[in-house]
Amino acid sequence: MPHAWKQLLVLTLCAAVLVALLGQGNHALAPLGLTLTMPGLLISYAALRLPLGTGLAAALLAGLLIDSQTPVEFGRHAAILGLAFCLVHRVRGRLPREETVVAVVAALFVNLGIFVLLAFLDLGGLPDPAAGALRLLADLLVSQLATALVGPWFVALQRHSLQLAGAAPQHATSRFA
Amino acid sequence: MRFAQARPFVTLGVVLLAWALLPTVFKRFARLSFYELQAPVEVAASYVRDLQDYWSQRTRSKTELIEASRELARLNASYELRLGEDARLRAEITRLEALLRLPSYGEYRAEPARVTRRDFTVWWQRMVIRKGENHGIKIGSPVIYTGGLVGRVVEVHSTTSVVELLGSPGLRLAAVFEGDDRPVSFQGGANPPLRPAEGLLEFVPLDLFATPSAPRRLVTSGLGGVYPPGLYIGEVWQLEPSTDGLFKTGRARLDPRLGRITEVTVLVPLDPHFKVAP
Numbered sequence: 139m140p141h142a143w144k145q146l147l148v149l150t151l152c153a154a155v156l157v158a159l160l161g162q163g164n165h166a167l168a169p170l171g172l173t174l175t176m177p178g179l180l181i182s183y184a185a186l187r188l189p190l191g192t193g194l195a196a197a198l199l200a201g202l203l204i205d206s207q208t209p210v211e212f213g214r215h216a217a218i219l220g221l222a223f224c225l226v227h228r229v230r231g232r233l234p235r236e237e238t239v240v241a242v243v244a245a246l247f248v249n250l251g252i253f254v255l256l257a258f259l260d261l262g263g264l265p266d267p268a269a270g271a272l273r274l275l276a277d278l279l280v281s282q283l284a285t286a287l288v289g290p291w292f293v294a295l296q297r298h299s300l301q302l303a304g305a306a307p308q309h310a311t312s313r314f315a
Numbered sequence: 316m317r318f319a320q321a322r323p324f325v326t327l328g329v330v331l332l333a334w335a336l337l338p339t340v341f342k343r344f345a346r347l348s349f350y351e352l353q354a355p356v357e358v359a360a361s362y363v364r365d366l367q368d369y370w371s372q373r374t375r376s377k378t379e380l381i382e383a384s385r386e387l388a389r390l391n392a393s394y395e396l397r398l399g400e401d402a403r404l405r406a407e408i409t410r411l412e413a414l415l416r417l418p419s420y421g422e423y424r425a426e427p428a429r430v431t432r433r434d435f436t437v438w439w440q441r442m443v444i445r446k447g448e449n450h451g452i453k454i455g456s457p458v459i460y461t462g463g464l465v466g467r468v469v470e471v472h473s474t475t476s477v478v479e480l481l482g483s484p485g486l487r488l489a490a491v492f493e494g495d496d497r498p499v500s501f502q503g504g505a506n507p508p509l510r511p512a513e514g515l516l517e518f519v520p521l522d523l524f525a526t527p528s529a530p531r532r533l534v535t536s537g538l539g540g541v542y543p544p545g546l547y548i549g550e551v552w553q554l555e556p557s558t559d560g561l562f563k564t565g566r567a568r569l570d571p572r573l574g575r576i577t578e579v580t581v582l583v584p585l586d587p588h589f590k591v592a593p
Contacts, residue, residue, distance in 0.1 A: 208434075
């Protein structure tokens with residue numbers, strides 16, 4: 139199997155694991171009226187470490203995984219994650235992108251951006267936007283906290299899975315070394 | 316150099332354009348495939364939770380189990396009495412329908428199902444249940460639990476179904492205040508954090524009142540033919556005159572148990588021509 143295909147397969151499987159775990163976490167959090175979402179984590183490693191084609195495909199597939207379980211137009215999350223991927227990929231040359239902490243911070247910023255974008259797009263359509271905004275803010279706080287906690291583990295999972303599959307990305311030439 | 320910087324966005328644009336041009340059939344197939352690939356994970360997780368419950372129940376002492384079985388025996392006795400009463404009332408309804416030539420209420424088959432996943436976000440409130448096409452679940456079927464109405468089935472897959480809950484902004488239904496027969500409009504959608512979900516009411520007659528200290532029960536009206544009448548929806552705790560002054564608007568607090576629900580009953584219509592308007 140070509141190197142790029144292996145990378146795509148491994149990252150998609152990792153994304154499926156995270157989506158499944160988030161589903162279980164949200165199942166447990168449902169009585170509290172809180173929701174965890176970590177779109178940033180799904181794309182940050184791919185955007186920082188992988189080539190454009192493979193990384194973008196991984197981001198789009200992760201988006202489709204989410205889309206299949208949500209009552210939105212199929213492809214919406216894929217488009218949002220694709221856009222977030224492109225933004226991170228665009229600036230990655232200026233970052234020490236092999237560092238785990240950079241991947242987690244990038245994920246936090248992507249989460250924030252996506253929450254703001256969704257609030258801008260959809261909040262007005264809710265029957266009670268004030269309650270919706272409050273809920274969205276609470277969800278953002280909980281999600282950011284969870285992303286900061288889970289992020290290092292998930293980045294390590296992706297890195298080691300790629301190594302196990304013999305598809306580790308090439309080392310970046312870093313100006314921060 | 317400039318093109319190199321814009322390359323990710325150009326690539327994304329090309330991919331999205333190609334996606335937009337794809338036939339809907341392909342997207343539908345892809346969605347179903349992605350869903351069905353993930354479904355076994357959720358179902359397996361729910362079986363694991365059931366197993367955890369089982370082993371936690373095994374830690375109970377014999378005394379507790381004896382007390383629980385006594386309580387169950389009492390409940391069974393009272394349910395048997397109610398079954399007899401129920402059969403008598405059904406016969407009476409059938410007799411009156413025949414006498415007055417009234418159309419009969421829709422008949423349902425009760426299909427109990429375990430909840431595999433609750434997905435309560437600000438944008439929607441849904442749950443996945445562990446029965447689907449394999450048990451004849453139909454889209455639009457009402458879903459109930461011991462506390463009243465849960466919602467309705469919006470998607471049916473091979474072994475799972477998706478239920479849209481009362482608190483979901485996409486769910487609207489005709490309701491009535493208990494003891495009153497004038498319909499009001501109920502819509503879910505106020506889902507604050509750390510509190511039970513709420514629904515919003517419209518077109519409430521001006522002579523109805525409800526306050527936090529004297530709330531009123533809201534139940535299904537039976538209008539529209541989807542939900543049977545008399546199912547508990549929530550407690551109306553606020554009513555205010557609407558901006559046009561012709562009606563009142565209000566808020567209904569939904570049962571907090573909806574957030575912890577683990578088992579529901581799907582009322583599958585027996586009418587083979589049952590269809591729900593989108």
